[in-house]
Amino acid sequence: MYRMMVADFDSPSYFVATAAVKLGFFKEQGLDVEFVAEYGAKHGPERLREGYIHFFGGPAFAATRAFPAWKGVKLVAALAQHSYWFMGIRKDIDIRRGDIKALKGLRIxxxxxxxxxxxxxxxxQAGLDLSREEVRIVESLPSKSESHSLDGVRALRENLADCFWGNGMRLALAEKAGIAKLHLDLRRGDGPPDARHYNFAALTMTDALIEKEPEVAAAAVRAIVATQKALKADPKLAKKVGDELFPGDEAEMIPILVGRDAPFYDATITPIAVDGLNKFAMANGLLDRPLAYEQIAARQFEHIWRS
Structure with a gap:
């Protein structure tokens, strides 16, 4: 039995990994995989290091928390392309979408x-001076849900913030509640010029498991590719997973979000993506020098990514 955990299981980007388990695509590849329905952002990388889980779906840089400079792990497939974080802003704040400097004085x-x-x-990168609190970041909002999907709604309704930063589900629920509008979508070009290359959603495995059981790693990548193709062909498949894991509003919303993001469901890890990841990691103290492509991505699975 193998185990899978994702950083945030209501995220449409990580959802590919969740669906690969729940829709039986790992099983089709001969792998018995259990989905661990916990908020993997808390301790997913550490669970991978401990061997409690075997696959981690999350930000491409996430494992560096437990494996500094990616030593001991590889990205075996992209779950989706490009940075996937959004900013929602209170609906009555009159600033132009994408204007980051206009956030000055607000709470996020x-x-x-x-x-x-x-x-x-x-x-x-957008020129705001955080040391002078030109923008105030409200961190670690207490959550009443393991999925954290209503964090954005709560932040605005309880006047804890003026904006919120998170995944597509948080934005969609806040828009549906009528209290927020989209301000930034990095994947689709908002933000500084290289913002869409900060990160991407990836499936991470340890070098030890890849080397010991290469057929398992290859089967996992094939399962991800098959899931991406299936969700692109029929986003409504996501509802089956949503009904099992999410409350009503989220279960209804997930097929819509999957359909919207499906064009980005591609397992290929490009040199451009790794270059952007290197730059982001160095800027944030995760690396002291850029790493070669092969030190981050498992190139031996390239033929499966493109299959």
Whole structure:
């Protein structure tokens, strides 16, 4: 039995890994995989290091928390292309979409280290001085849900923040509630010029498992590719997973979000993506020098990515 954990299981980007288990695509490849329905941003990389889980779906840089400079792990497939974080802003705030400097003086909520690292980096690249609190980041918003999907809604309704930073589900629920509008979508070109290359959603495995059981690693990559193709062909398949894992609103929303993001469901890890990841990691103290492509990505699976 193998185990899978994702950083945030209501994220449409990591959802590919979740669906690969729940829709039986790992099983089709001969792998018995259990989905661990916990908020993997808390301790997913550490669980991977301990051997409790065998696959981690999350930000491409996430494993560096437990495996500094990617020593001992590899990205075996992209779950989706490009940076996938969004900013929602209170609906009555009149600023132009994408105008980051107009956020000066506002409060932005976020949760945990992975998204917060990208938020700080983006705001700094956009010329805002965080040391002078030109923007105030409200971190670690207490959550009443393991999925954290309502964090954005709560931040605005309880006047804890003026904006929130998170995944597509948080934005969609806040928009549906009528209290927020989209301000930034990095994947689709908002933010500083290289923001869409800060990160991407990836499946990470340890070098030890890849080397010991290469057929398992290859089967996992094939399962991810098959899941991406299936969700692109029929986003409504996501509802089957949503009904099992999510409350009503999220279960109804996930097929819509999967359909919207399906064009980015591609397992290929490109040199451009790794170059952007290197730059992001160095800027945020995760690396002291750029790494070669092969030190980060498992190139031996390239033929499966493109199959």
């Amino acid at each position: 909520s976020t949760s945990f280290a992975f998204p917060c690292t990208a938020l700080r980096h983006m705001l700094t």
